[in-house]
Amino acid sequence: MPDNRPLRIIHCFRSPIGGIFRHVRDLAEAHARAGHEVGILCDSTTGGAHEDALFDEIRPHLALGLVRLPIHRSVGLGDLTAFWRSYKEIRSLKPDVLHGHGAKGGAVARIIGSVLRANRYRVARLYSPHGGSLHYDRGTLTGRAVFSMERLQERATDQIVFVCDFERRTYEAKVGRPRVSSALVYNGIDDGEFSRVHARAGAVDFLYIGMLRDLKGPDLFIDAFARTERAVGRPLSAMMIGDGPQKQEYEQMMLERGLGRRIGMLPAMRTRDAFSFANTVVVPSRGESMPYIVLEALAAEKPLIASAVGGIPEVLGAASPALARPCDAASLAEIMTRSINEPAWLRAAMPEPQGFRARFCASTMAASMLGLYERLADRPEERVRPVAPFREIARS
Incomplete structure (x- = not known):
């Protein structure tokens, strides 16, 4: 960043189970070791003893803390409460980067990030689908509604980050070619x-x-x-x-x-x-x-x-x-x-x-993602681009 201070990064996602949780833990640990300040906001109603133990392991790397509150899988009135509580927590942490993972996490990061931006607070808004809503069938009423919401939220997105080329192609087929900058950063495994x-x-x-x-x-x-x-x-x-x-x-x-x-x-x-x-x-x-x-x-x-x-x-x-x-x-x-x-x-x-x-190591993944964060945080005028070209990152 211009003043060389560490980035303040918050990851938002719903369920602390499976691949998304693993992805966020790896990024959080790597970026914390690189001197940045990281926090997590996720659901409090899913997960068990195994996930609690994983949170205990990652907690020392979370300088911005761990926020858990009810975020339900389906869309409902409860989302209003979840968004309001999330907004108050995130606003108090003054992040430079909000990275939403999955449909619900993506909505939290992008909507709250946009509200902060409307209040003249500079924050980068990134979204990684991780499959998620892309599993819906475009031929169903639910699928069409979901993909319409994905399209609409692009206006509140500075960068879409795909974890594989399949995900990128699926997004283009079901939602449309991204109207904002997009990149591919493969998932990675620790050395x-x-x-x-x-x-x-x-x-x-x-x-x-x-x-x-x-x-x-x-x-x-x-x-x-x-x-x-x-x-x-x-x-x-x-x-x-x-x-x-x-x-x-x-x-x-x-x-x-x-x-x-x-x-x-x-x-x-x-x-x-x-x-x-x-x-x-x-x-x-x-x-x-x-x-x-x-x-x-x-x-x-x-x-x-x-x-x-x-x-x-x-x-x-x-x-x-x-x-x-x-x-x-x-x-x-x-x-x-x-x-x-x-x-x-x-x-x-x-x-x-x-x-x-060489292709799927965590150090490559973390460095590529950090490069995106730093670019978006340093150069806010480039955050929103009309139909920017697809960038592929972390290919061998």
């Missing part, structure tokens, strides 16, 4: 995570780790596991690790198929701890942007099978034999079966480690 996690004694064959909701495909995982058992002609083993609103549905699905004893379930835990439970990680999602679980598994040198959705083909390669057809349990099962019958095949199909690390 300390680029080391193999060995399977423990008695490890299961396959691991699902993530939110227990249909979007992430736990039901596809269970179906594919049953098909794989039939294909190889013997019992196999699996583990599902995570929490979510449909947990009981999946437990019932396993019981009905007689899989209760061969698929275990554990609550959410650190991904590297979870990786030790299994030989192969399966990501059966119906929809993604750039999922951290894929990056984390590859950094831990775990063989990975995934649906070809979102930015996953950008990581594994579009022609990777480890990619299954989206929403297709039979396709997943074919790859899972081959991984059992040819144990060395799947590991050989994984990306080359050096190239993967």
